[in-house]
Amino acid sequence: MTDAAFTQVFARALQGHPCHVVEVDGYGEPRSLPVADWARAADEADHLLLDRCEGATLDIGCGPGRLSARLAELGHVVLGIDVVPEAVAQAIGRGATALRRNVFESLPGEGRWRTALLADGNIGIGGDPAALLGRARELLDPRGRVVAEVAPPGLGLRTTWAVLTCGDERSRPFRWSVVGADAVPGLAAGVGLRQTGLHRAGDRWCVVLEEAP
Template sequence: MTITSSSRSPRGPARAAPAWSADPYTRALRAGGGPLYLRCPDGRRLPLEVERWCAGPDAADRTVLGRCTGRVLDIGCGPGRMVTALARMDRPVLGIDTVPAAVERTRRRGGPALLRSVFGDVPGAGRWRSVLLVDGNIGIGGDPAALLTRIRELTAPGGVLVAEASHGEAGLDERFEVRLDDGSGDTGPAFPWARLGQDALRDRAERTGWVTAGLWTAHGRSFVALRNGSH
């Protein structure tokens, strides 16, 4: 999971750099588990599945891995379970994340990863055949349309984006500022985020030039496969 960028290109608003060495997400990654939540302005706390992210790929993840062809880019790779799995399958893969602890953990697990924002300088732009956006990362930057447009720039013509949607709320489409909350009262800085259900994600993607290539659910998670038309 990518929480936020320390800075943004002209494609998005500038953000102050958070103190990643001590924030709740970094501590959870280093511990290998939570509790960890996204605290919404209305007081809701949305649980983040850090333990699952720090483990190996599960059955739902394997439905995603099975759709990966060619060179694979994992946006917001977090602690690197998908990157590591693909590397062990001898697939050309790269993970990017804006959190140093996430990149460090991915590398320790044997996966290639860079400390990089999706809105910054990403190697191989326009040549990635498969792109992953799982674990809620459709929320990156709080503007799904801008994110999906940017990912089209990174993806090869005819390439596929596999994006995970919020499960069980197909029409969900919300944007807000959130804070990380470890359950003890310690919260991180506010940052923009978004949540989309499967139908809403598909609709937004099609408006930004993607073509729906598949919809499925697996083990309580929902996904959309999107194909990039010509630029």
């Protein structure tokens, strides 16, 4: 199997090739990457997140843009960012405004966004949820909020090394975290945020975080 950049393997997945996530530490079985869920049109279940986005919204890790596009349809100013060029191209192709950017790089509108959206478990990006939430706080207007999809309560916080496999290619290892709803208040408090909402729709959960008083 050939080693490749994460962006290259993820691009193949977005193009329709079967792809799996494999945890390097051997915890659990390889899991199919749910690309079809990300590439479909936004549905009623997505309104668990969409209905809590206020004003200008930064969609962090926007993927192929289903939520960015729907927010634009709803009248929001919205910018999607992603490190994978194929994801950005697909987001733009469905009518969203998107840029190839790392969330920790300089971004348009820093300090003026009303909502930072972390959908589809993207609170785990980089394997350091506290650092990501702290960065999101920097990007927000003081009246802003983070809307983040999380795992169900009881799972706590778990961080692992993982790789993506797609055909004969394997990505270089990357860090990823799974954050249960029960772990969010402590993470938020550590970066000056507070949880103001916990919401559920079926098997999906999301939290709303705002500036701590």
